[in-house]
Amino acid sequence: MPDFDPLSPSMISDPFSTYAKLRESEPVFWSERLGSWVLTRYEDCRSVLSNTDIFASDWRRAGFDEVGPVASMQELDPPEHVPIRRLFTTAFRARDLTAIGRRALALTESIVAGLAPGAAFDFTADVARPVALDAVCALLGIDPPPAHTFAPLADALVRGMDAGLLPEVLEPAMAARAELNDLIAGWFAGSGDGGLLAQVLAGADAIDVSQEAVWNSARVLFLAGFSTTVGAAANAVLALLHDPEAQQRMRDPELLESGVDELMRYDGPVQGTSRACVEDVTIGEVGVRRGQLVLPLFAAANRDPQRFPRPDDLVLDRRPNQHLALGWGPHSCSGAMLARIVLRALIRGLWRGSAWLRLAGDPERVPRATLRYPDRLPVVHTETWSPYP
């Protein structure tokens, strides 16, 4: 039984060699530390994510106690999941996502234009965070809170996802959740401008979905939308910093769509998700019992050579590319379209003209198991490419 520790320094700096070893030696294994079966093969992960009859997001179906007073869409399964998910996806479709993309591009370009020539900047804090925050707020139809006050809240909540491994992150996460709830209360009260939030609130009355479930789902959407987009953008830029050919090729507008998806496959921020087993079942050679947890590792599945030829290379025109970075099945990312649009805008806006981007210092990572990305990514624009600061 491998001693899998997602928070060990080697996993934080490079989880992929461990994922590869696990996939080869024990693709489905029990982790005492995580209290879960861990899955690293693409086919196993995808079939778990597709099968909500057996692998529940609503853990009560597998015999667990109530998770909280009222769940969000992330903790419900069909049939209860269907109306609330539809409420949000219908509201999504009604928003002009292309306009949000144009806005994200303009904001990225203006941040980059405001930099002193040759000045180093932190891509994560100075570019990805304000652009992602602005895009999610434009979607919801609310005024963005200042990035510097909102980012610590989001960070505390994201670290809270690792509370099973690190109990000390739970309390700050609960405090941040209460603060975010206050912010959301203000948005709900003032969401009259026709944004997604206003539409969702209006639609919730017509179907059998509680205001609390809508509220919790809005919080999930806000956090999921902000932190994951920041993480995906930072990982994408870091990958391009290490690969000058890919950096050059990403300037080609024809490659932007497939390139952004490939960057998400190569190093997506969400490492995995949990499901609870509703009945005894076999995954590969392993018997999983009702009431046990399974953890499909998206990031490991996305490097599975059985699915992706040359899995450790960036193949910017990879097609097909059915990666799991945005999940799969009934709970796949409902903001996927917006995520792609904002990532494309960030990458287009960052590489202006002929300038190259290179590292201006070591990336820094807060150790996190669930969401992995550089929290600080010092970079600088230069006229020629060089890998070193």
Ligand code: HEM
């Ligand atoms: C590149 C950025 C993003 C990444 C990598 C990402 C990733 C994911 C993943 C992996 C899941 C599935 C989780 C699971 O199966 O347990 C998910 C679900 C979700 N995402 Fe995203 N996401 C991103 C951006 C967004 C955005 C921009 C929004 C909305 C503004 C959003 C809203 C959601 C919601 C509401 C769910 C839950 C869906 C459900 O349970 O039915 N995400 N996301």
